[in-house]
């Protein structure tokens with residue numbers, strides 16, 4: 001095999017910023033001495049192959065893995081920083097435990113690339129692309145993968161369930177190992193699970209806290225402070241197996257002895273905790289009844305193995321506290337202040353700089369500018385983020401008014417309930433989260449905000465089909481989820497101007513929840529309305545009206561200026577598609593009106609009125625059609641006595657695999673071509689729901705479908 005170039009990674013720990021910069025230039029050193037670009041990694045087909053490796057081999061392998069990750073993720077984008085931080089940790093876990101007999105659960109799962117490599121998945125060329133490896137654990141890919149939900153803080157609940165099941169099915173000797181970050185540990189679910197896990201001392205659950213001090217940005221809050229207080233004391237002696245086994249042996253002897261021995265046992269037990277707390281504070285973990293091992297250097301593979309072996313020998317629930325660095329070994333990541341390359345796009349591996357020119361203006365940046373401007377004008381407006389200040393665009397607001405933006409940790413439920421409290425206190429909270437994470441806070445939105453008529457605004461970024469992060473990250477449920485919340489107002493802006501406008505309208509509502517949702521990525525071109533109706537609905541186009549069938553057309557036939565064949569209701573960023581559909585329909589002699597309701601909840605009256613003046617209504621939405629905007633409009637039409645057929649065009653209630661946004665939309669038929677094709681059939685009466693004739697029009701004749 002031709003010798004391949006490889007990257008030499010320079011040690012970076014404890015370096016100053018200046019030294020770091022120098023190393024950033026130096027780290028990309030080409031060495032052409034290896035037989036294979038993958039070296040030892042090539043010989044690792046599964047976790048068992050790690051057993052035969054020496055300490056030197058393991059160090060070499062760790063370097064190869066980092067090199068592999070940088071090279072590959074630079075080409076595809078992905079969660080580079082978190083994975084560079086767990087190389088030694090993942091190696092140690094796979095050497096000490098026996099996956100898949102023992103279950104390894106990665107919280108969130110964005111840090112599972114090393115695990116993928118060690119379990120036989122080495123083709124990263126199409127990571128996160130259609131047909132390629134998922135960016136998260138995936139049961140379809142490997143029997144070593146278990147949890148693929150990618151929503152943070154659920155791993156410990158899974159471990160609680162798995163370990164309970166193991167006990168009940170007579171397999172209590174199998175371990176469940178959880179890798180959870182200090183960020184995910186700020187989520188309430190994690191503590192609900194610990195409360196349960198700690199109650200049963202026989203459950204073989206090893207909780208590895210991967211403490212790099214960061215979520216995207218530094219983790220904040222009391223738990224983060226507590227972890228920080230444990231950090232300075234690396235106590236190797238205490239994690240040594242001999243120490244623990246000696247204590248266990250003494251404990252057993254005394255426990256099984258007579259009354260005096262038992263008395264001694266009790267006082268020793270108290271002393272042991274006391275001594276340990278003095279040596280290295282255990283704090284709340286031991287107070288919760290969990291064994292605590294650590295802190296251990298998370299880049300010292302041997303020390304990690306020792307700590308994990310200690311935890312394994314204990315054969316009960318244990319916390320192993322590992323200190324790691326996000327982006328370890330890669331200077332561009334370590335030097336990246338904002339998020340240490342938590343997630344990157346395509347980058348130049350040498351410099352870490354984006355390789356692709358940044359497209360146009362993003363939806364997030366439009367929101368970031370506008371909310372900062374609103375905050376300047378209104379002192380009562382406050383911002384809340386769940387550990388994602390920059391990704392959701394609250395950073396400009398925070399920079400200008402640091403005391404009015406709160407990072408509450410990965411705690412969406414808390415964020416929304418806390419917002420109700422802030423509103424009660426006279427403020428107007430703006431909770432900014434990714435649309436997919438609203439799912440976490442449904443009950444709080446319903447009962448804490450809506451029931452109390454609290455003036456709280458939710459801003460949902462990354463709504464609709466998002467693409468490479470796959471099923472867990474499409475923001476496709478939000479609009480259906482909020483349909484049944486009494487009094488809620490829902491806006492879906494179609495472009496930057498409407499986002500600014502609707503955001504301002506949202507924060508003006510002080511007696512009900514308001515939701516503003518928008519897509520991921522670059523905001524499209526501005527689409528000016530040809531008319532704004534009295535209730536705020538924008539008419540974007542009237543196409544082919546008055547030219548229908550070469551005569552007076554549908555408008556004339558219905559005797560009303562509003563009438564046409566098809567009413568296209570375009571929700572949010574679907575406006576470009578809707579306009580293209582209307583052009584295609586016009587080519588087939590079908591007239592249409594395109595409207596953007598702007599506020600889709602409550603359903604504007606003019607949409608119902610227009611529905612009555614058309615032969616069929618088609619609602620286009622980038623969300624699940626089951627219980628979505630279209631189905632809500634249909635119900636409101638029925639309630640108003642309007643019997644026009646309505647076709648809901650949106651996403652199926654399915655989990656959609658990763659791919660580009662365009663590929664996913666194509667897969668589900670959400671393209672102008674497919675939509676127009678179906679509408680033509682409905683107008684011709686060959687596909688349900690059939691378009692009805694307008695009053696004074698003859699019933700449509702069926703015919704063969706034209707080619708579109």
Ligand SMILES: Cc1ncc(C[n+]2csc(CCOP(=O)(O)OP(=O)(O)O)c2C)c(N)n1
Pocket residue numbers: 082108110111150151152153180181182183184185210212214215216326342386387388410412437440
């Ligand atoms: C419920 C939920 N909210 C937000 C996110 C977005 N998110 C993904 S990773 C991450 C930070 C995780 O930090 P940590 O658990 O410490 O892991 P690290 O990246 O530091 O390894 C966040 C906020 C998520 N996946 N799930």
